[in-house]
Amino acid sequence: MPKVDLSTDTVRDLNQRLHDLEPGTTETDWRVINPMGAHAVAVGLEASVHVEIDGHVGYYCAGMNKEATVVVHGNVGTGFGENIMSGTVICHGNASQSAGATGHGGLVVVKGDTSARCGISMKGVDIVVGGSVGHMSAFMAQAGHLVVCGDAGADLGDSIYEATIYVRGDVESLGSDCVEKEMTPEHVAKVRELLQRAGIEADASQFRRYGSARKLYNFNIDHAANY
Amino acid sequence: MFDERKLRGSSTFPPHVIAEIQRAADEGLYYIRGAGAKRRVPTFDDLVFLGASVSRYPLEGYRETCDTTVTIGTRYAKKPVELKIPITIAGMSFGALGANAKEALGLAASEMGTSTTTGDGGMTDEERRSSKTLVYQYLPSRYGMQPDQLRKADAIEVVVGQGAKPGGGGMLLGQKITERVAEMRTLPVGIDQRSACRHPDWTGPDDLEIKIRELREITDWQVPIYVKCGATRTSFDVMLAVKAGADAVVVDGMQGGTAATQNVFIEDVGIPTLPAVRLAVDALQELDMHRKVQLIVSGGIRTGADVAKALALGADAVSIGMAALMALNCNAPLYEEDYEALGTRPGFCHHCQTGKCPVGVTTQEPELEARLEPKAAARRVRNYLTSLTLECQTLARACGKSHVHNLEPEDLVAMTVEAAAMARVPLAGTKWIPGSGGA
Ligand code: SF4
Numbered sequence: 001m002p003k004v005d006l007s008t009d010t011v012r013d014l015n016q017r018l019h020d021l022e023p024g025t026t027e028t029d030w031r032v033i034n035p036m037g038a039h040a041v042a043v044g045l046e047a048s049v050h051v052e053i054d055g056h057v058g059y060y061c062a063g064m065n066k067e068a069t070v071v072v073h074g075n076v077g078t079g080f081g082e083n084i085m086s087g088t089v090i091c092h093g094n095a096s097q098s099a100g101a102t103g104h105g106g107l108v109v110v111k112g113d114t115s116a117r118c119g120i121s122m123k124g125v126d127i128v129v130g131g132s133v134g135h136m137s138a139f140m141a142q143a144g145h146l147v148v149c150g151d152a153g154a155d156l157g158d159s160i161y162e163a164t165i166y167v168r169g170d171v172e173s174l175g176s177d178c179v180e181k182e183m184t185p186e187h188v189a190k191v192r193e194l195l196q197r198a199g200i201e202a203d204a205s206q207f208r209r210y211g212s213a214r215k216l217y218n219f220n221i222d223h224a225a226n227y
Numbered sequence: 228m229f230d231e232r233k234l235r236g237s238s239t240f241p242p243h244v245i246a247e248i249q250r251a252a253d254e255g256l257y258y259i260r261g262a263g264a265k266r267r268v269p270t271f272d273d274l275v276f277l278g279a280s281v282s283r284y285p286l287e288g289y290r291e292t293c294d295t296t297v298t299i300g301t302r303y304a305k306k307p308v309e310l311k312i313p314i315t316i317a318g319m320s321f322g323a324l325g326a327n328a329k330e331a332l333g334l335a336a337s338e339m340g341t342s343t344t345t346g347d348g349g350m351t352d353e354e355r356r357s358s359k360t361l362v363y364q365y366l367p368s369r370y371g372m373q374p375d376q377l378r379k380a381d382a383i384e385v386v387v388g389q390g391a392k393p394g395g396g397g398m399l400l401g402q403k404i405t406e407r408v409a410e411m412r413t414l415p416v417g418i419d420q421r422s423a424c425r426h427p428d429w430t431g432p433d434d435l436e437i438k439i440r441e442l443r444e445i446t447d448w449q450v451p452i453y454v455k456c457g458a459t460r461t462s463f464d465v466m467l468a469v470k471a472g473a474d475a476v477v478v479d480g481m482q483g484g485t486a487a488t489q490n491v492f493i494e495d496v497g498i499p500t501l502p503a504v505r506l507a508v509d510a511l512q513e514l515d516m517h518r519k520v521q522l523i524v525s526g527g528i529r530t531g532a533d534v535a536k537a538l539a540l541g542a543d544a545v546s547i548g549m550a551a552l553m554a555l556n557c558n559a560p561l562y563e564e565d566y567e568a569l570g571t572r573p574g575f576c577h578h579c580q581t582g583k584c585p586v587g588v589t590t591q592e593p594e595l596e597a598r599l600e601p602k603a604a605a606r607r608v609r610n611y612l613t614s615l616t617l618e619c620q621t622l623a624r625a626c627g628k629s630h631v632h633n634l635e636p637e638d639l640v641a642m643t644v645e646a647a648a649m650a651r652v653p654l655a656g657t658k659w660i661p662g663s664g665g666a
Contacts, residue, residue, distance in 0.1 A: 019447060040445075044374055059434070063445065079428035102372065123369070161414060161415065162415060217415065217418040
């Protein structure tokens with residue numbers, strides 16, 4: 001198993017080695033130690049590899065991930081798994097702002113809490129948070145699912161498009177054009193599936209669903225106060 | 228008898244202001260339109276070159292070389308962008324523009340050895356195919372932002388803002404959100420789409436530095452990274468972009484165009500291109516980074532004289548948007564009844580937001596798009612770029628320069644006090660640069 005020690009090797013070396021992997025490589029299991037809060041660790045991966053990171057990382061860890069699985073045994077900085085296309089990125093600690101921002105696909109899991117703007121502008125990614133999310137989470141969220149096992153901060157789902165939010169705990173407030181919607185058996189099943197994929201235990205029937213009222217989709221003077 | 232002489236129009240309420248008040252009263256919404264600022268602003272027209280005479284000697288036109296090549300991204304990129312002419316095509320999205328217009332711009336730029344730029348919604352296959360050198364915009368909305376496209380780009384432009392709306396996000400009204408556009412942007416068809424005005428995962432210059440590092444890591448430090456700002460606090464913005472690690476800075480003045488933005492943004496936010504160039508160059512010089520971090524200037528560039536003046540003030544290249552669209556026939560006197568149907572006339576049109584461009588440039592409607600044949604349109608843009616380049620070389624040779632980058636502020640004087648103050652060149656016939664403390 002290739003092991004990269006970021007106290008001696010650089011992030012550049014690590015990323016270049018991961019980018020140079022050919023499709024069908026046998027070097028599929030990687031371990032990164034001593035990340036010491038470094039930024040842009042394991043970004044832009046395209047190969048179907050498994051990268052375990054022991055320790056805390058800085059901004060944009062696993063950014064723009066495709067195919068790979070990246071697991072962080074520590075906390076992550078801003079933009080964890082930002083713009084993920086596919087694959088899975090997992091943080092066993094807490095995440096800073098904008099976790100899973102603009103993600104197009106794949107799965108982002110944060111076992112602890114996230115700060116503000118989790119899932120901002122998400123475009124199809126599934127995000128599962130074991131704890132709570134900060135304010136303005138799922139802001140302008142376009143597609144995909146955000147599952148929050150704890151509470152959600154203020155202005156959840158502000159200006160949301162077609163993404164779906166599930167929250168088990170309290171929602172401090174909903175943002176513009178975000179409303180609570182009926183939780184049907186299909187939605188409970190969807191939450192159960194997402195929790196299972198994320199490896200998080202929670203009772204899917206306790207979640208409530210939020211999404212777009214679709215009132216801001218076209219400019220309308222009667223809604224000017226919400227713009 | 229009615230005495231016409233007694234009619235006195237109001238300077239405060241001229242007809243277009245009255246019309247706008249009454250439109251607002253009817254609709255209750257700000258006016259959204261395309262194109263750039265229409266108000267009068269100090270421009271490069273207010274500067275003239277001091278051609279060579281006894282104290283300087285000129286170069287022979289047609290015989291002595293006047294080089295126009297530019298390299299962008301010499302600071303960090305392993306593969307800097309090499310341009311044959313100092314004029315690039317600015318970022319315009321597929322969605323705002325139709326596919327034929329994008330293709331025509333790509334073909335023309337490739338033939339001329341210069342770059343084109345994507346826009347909101349990402350990169351289309353057609354534009355990648357037709358553009359030899361393609362700059363990929365990294366925008367706040369991240370619509371269609373895909374790492375595979377990022378890796379296919381020849382340069383990346385982190386868009387902080389644009390001249391038509393510094394501080395504002397993009398807009399694309401529902402009539403232009405066709406199925407293909409909606410799919411590229413992951414949005415429902417037919418909605419009025421508002422792009423974010425801030426990036427979702429960074430705020431401020433310290434974050435920008437980390438973001439640029441991430442983009443470099445993803446692209447293995449191969450391609451240059453530009454930072455584009457609308458011209459406002461240009462000194463600070465340029466310095467902070469340089470500090471954040473940009474290879475090039477793009478400064479877009481308030482005359483820069485847009486496909487759809489609130490009129491109040493277009494006309495009342497930002498500073499003109501003329502002072503912006505000077506502020507940007509001063510900022511680069513203060514950091515000793517002039518010519519090390521390249522400066523690309525845009526917003527109202529129309530002629531080879533504009534190009535030459537921007538370069539003389541210290542820009543490395545310019546970028547054109549609206550002028551390129553005009554070469555594609557924007558505002559040409561064709562299909563006049565269709566302009567009328569939009570409530571306008573050739574020469575006055577700014578109706579890109581409607582999606583009903585009479586000449587097939589900013590539309591997604593097949594029958595309108597068919598009015599723009601990509602190959603013929605590409606030829607017009609290529610001819611226009613050739614003319615701009617020849618004009619720029621003519622002026623450079625007249626000032627005795629063997630490379631257009633050898634033009635300098637000392638070759639210019641201003642025709643108005645305000646242009647002298649903004650460009651910081653002397654008022655013609657004097658040594659006076661307003662604000663410099665000189666006599
Ligand atoms: S002619 Fe077309 S491109 Fe030009 S301003 Fe009118 S709508 Fe826009």
